[in-house]
Amino acid sequence: xxxxxxxxxxxxxxxxxxxxxxxxxxxLSPGWSPVWFAAALVALLGVEQIKPTGRGIGLLLTRMALIxxxxxxxxxxxxxxxxxxxxxxxxxxxxxxxxxxxxAGYLAAGxxxxxxxxxxxxxxxxxxxxxxxFVGMVLTIATAxxxxxxxxxxxxxxxxxxxxxxxxQQVAELSxxxxxxxLARDIHDxxxxxxxxxxxxxxxxxxxxxxxxxxADRAVGDARSATGRALSEVRESVSTLRADHFxxxxxxxxLADGLDGPGFSVSVELTGTEGGQRRDELETLYRVAQEAxxxxxxxxxxxxxxxxxxxxxxxxxxxxxxNGRGFVPELATGNGLAGMRERVASVGGALHIESxxxxxxxxxxxxxx
Numbered sequence: 513x514x515x516x517x518x519x520x521x522x523x524x525x526x527x528x529x530x531x532x533x534x535x536x537x538x539x540l541s542p543g544w545s546p547v548w549f550a551a552a553l554v555a556l557l558g559v560e561q562i563k564p565t566g567r568g569i570g571l572l573l574t575r576m577a578l579i580x581x582x583x584x585x586x587x588x589x590x591x592x593x594x595x596x597x598x599x600x601x602x603x604x605x606x607x608x609x610x611x612x613x614x615x616a617g618y619l620a621a622g623x624x625x626x627x628x629x630x631x632x633x634x635x636x637x638x639x640x641x642x643x644x645x646f647v648g649m650v651l652t653i654a655t656a657x658x659x660x661x662x663x664x665x666x667x668x669x670x671x672x673x674x675x676x677x678x679x680x681q682q683v684a685e686l687s688x689x690x691x692x693x694x695l696a697r698d699i700h701d702x703x704x705x706x707x708x709x710x711x712x713x714x715x716x717x718x719x720x721x722x723x724x725x726x727x728a729d730r731a732v733g734d735a736r737s738a739t740g741r742a743l744s745e746v747r748e749s750v751s752t753l754r755a756d757h758f759x760x761x762x763x764x765x766x767l768a769d770g771l772d773g774p775g776f777s778v779s780v781e782l783t784g785t786e787g788g789q790r791r792d793e794l795e796t797l798y799r800v801a802q803e804a805x806x807x808x809x810x811x812x813x814x815x816x817x818x819x820x821x822x823x824x825x826x827x828x829x830x831x832x833x834x835n836g837r838g839f840v841p842e843l844a845t846g847n848g849l850a851g852m853r854e855r856v857a858s859v860g861g862a863l864h865i866e867s868x869x870x871x872x873x874x875x876x877x878x879x880x881x
Contacts, residue, residue, distance in 0.1 A: 518560055520597075520600075520655075521556070521560055521575075521597050521600075521601075522557055522560050524593065524594060524597065525553050525556045525557050525560075525594070526557070528553060528582070528590050528591050528593070528594060529550060529553040529554075531590045532546050532549055532550065532553075532586065532588070532590050532591075533546060533550065535587075535588055535590070540588070541587045541588060544587040546585070546587075548581065548585040549582055549585040549586055549587075549591075552578050552579075552581040552582040552585065553582055555578050556575065556578050556579070556582070559571060559574055559575060559578070567604075567605045567606070568601070568604065568605045569605050569606070571601070571605075572598075572601050572602060572605045572606075575597065575598065575601060576598055579591070579594045579595065579597070579598065582594060583595075592622075592641070592645065593644075593645075593648060595618045595622075595645065595648075595649075596645070596648040596649055596651075596652040597652070598614055598615075598618065599611040599612070599614050599615040599618075599649055599652050599653050599656070600652045600653070600655065600656045602614050603653065603656035603657070603660060604656065604660065608653075608657070611653055611656060612653060615649040615650075615652070615653060618645070618649065619642070619645060619646055619649060622641075622642055622645050623642060626638050626641075626642060707742070710735045710738045710739055710742075713731045713732070713734045713735035713738065714731070714732070714735050716728070716731040717729075717731035717732045717735070758791045758794055758795060759786065759794075760786060760789075760794040760797055760798055760821065760828070761782055761786050761821070763794075763798045764780055764798065764801055764819060764821060765780060767798070767801060767802055767805065768780045768805075768819060771805055771809060775815055776809055776814070776815055776817075777815065777816050777817070778805065778817045778819060779816075779817070779818050779819065780819045780820075780821070781818070781819070781820045781821070782820075782821050782823075783820070783821070783822040783823065784822055784823030784824060785823055786823050787823075788825060788826060789823070789826060789828055789879075789880060790859070790879075790880075792859055793828065793859045793861065793879035793880060794828065794879075796855045796856060796858070796859050796861065796877075796879060797821070797828060797830040797877055797879060799852075799855055800830055800832075800852050800855065800856065800863070800875065800877045801819060801830055801832055803848050803851065803852050804832035804834075804852075804873075804875040805817060805819070805832060806848075807848055807873075808832070808834035808836055808873070811836075812834055812836025812837055812838070812839075812872070812873060813836050813837055814834035814835050814836030814837075814872070815835065816834065816835045817832065817833065817834045817835075818831075818832070818833045818834075819831070819832050820832075820833075824880065826880040827878065827879070827880035828878070828879055828880055829876065829877070829878045830875075830876070830877045830878075831874065831875070831876045831877075832874070832875045833872065833873070833874040833875075834872050834873055835872045836872055836873060837869065837870060837872075838867045838868050838869045838870055838871045838872050838873055839867050839868075839869060839873070840867070840868065840869065841865045841866075841867055849865065852875070852877070856877050856879065859879055860879070861877060861878055861879035861880070862877070862878045863875070863876070863877050863878075864876045864877075
């Protein structure tokens with residue numbers, strides 16, 4: 513574990529080294545040789561360049577030993593402040609309790625050493641040194657505690673950032689999956705039925721090409737008309753859904769106008785005012801209307817369809833009812849109904865289908881609160 517503020521130790525080592533060298537150069541202590549004193553401090557500076565592995569207990573013990581060497585060869589007592597570094601590094605290697613214990617041990621050792629001096633208890637210099645050592649230990653432990661909290665906060669922040677990044681990747685993957693599913697439903701809703709009809713008409717034309725060219729030509733014409741309707745529907749859908757402001761009223765009207773014609777009548781009834789509803793909910797209702805109308809025309813063989821859209825403040829209800837041949841909803845296995853249910857469920861709405869053979873079909877979709 514690498515403790516923060518390691519530069520603090522290097523600053524203290526340099527300060528003590530500079531003071532000792534000045535003391536020796538000025539001749540303030542004749543006969544004192546600062547060689548071992550300086551060598552131990554240089555070694556301590558080298559220790560601070562080593563990146564600790566694990567808890568760094570080995571480096572802690574090395575620092576303690578070198579500090580004792582510096583103090584032993586210190587003729588003027590400049591090195592005693594280095595003792596405050598031991599609890600600091602111990603805080604990160606051994607924990608808070610060991611840090612406080614070592615600080616108390618150094619204070620006790622300093623007091624015992626001072627007690628060998630006669631009258632030490634009344635000597636202002638000795639008492640001041642002990643007080644400064646105590647204050648230094650307290651400040652060192654407090655600094656280590658603050659630095660450790662900052663380090664833990666940084667680690668937590670990095671972990672949270674990593675988790676957030678992972679969550680963003682998961683959301684992106686889910687969004688991509690949802691988009692693929694949406695595109696699959698759009699292809700089925702917008703093109704699937706038309707392509708099926710075109711295929712049927714072309715097969716019919718192939719079958720009657722020799723027996724009845726008139727029927728074959730009519731089938732080719734119907735296929736061409738289906739192709740035109742498919743292209744028109746795709747253009748209208750893309751234009752509507754890409755607009756900055758999506759209007760369900762307009763989209764349903766365009767859809768109904770495109771399908772309304774001889775043999776297939778579509779009536780639209782609108783209640784309430786559109787506005788304030790979520791765009792994704794309105795687009796979902798449009799797709800439900802598109803699928804229901806396509807089913808009514810292609811599969812139910814209906815000739816009359818009623819579309820009702822009722823707007824509330826936030827809730828919108830769509831109802832599509834036809835007079836087709838009907839079916840049993842529980843037995844239906846097509847992709848169209850499954851697609852409608854998935855769409856409505858994706859926006860938190862509800863879909864209800866009422867139908868039975870010979871009685872037509874009613875599709876009701878509700879979105880909003």
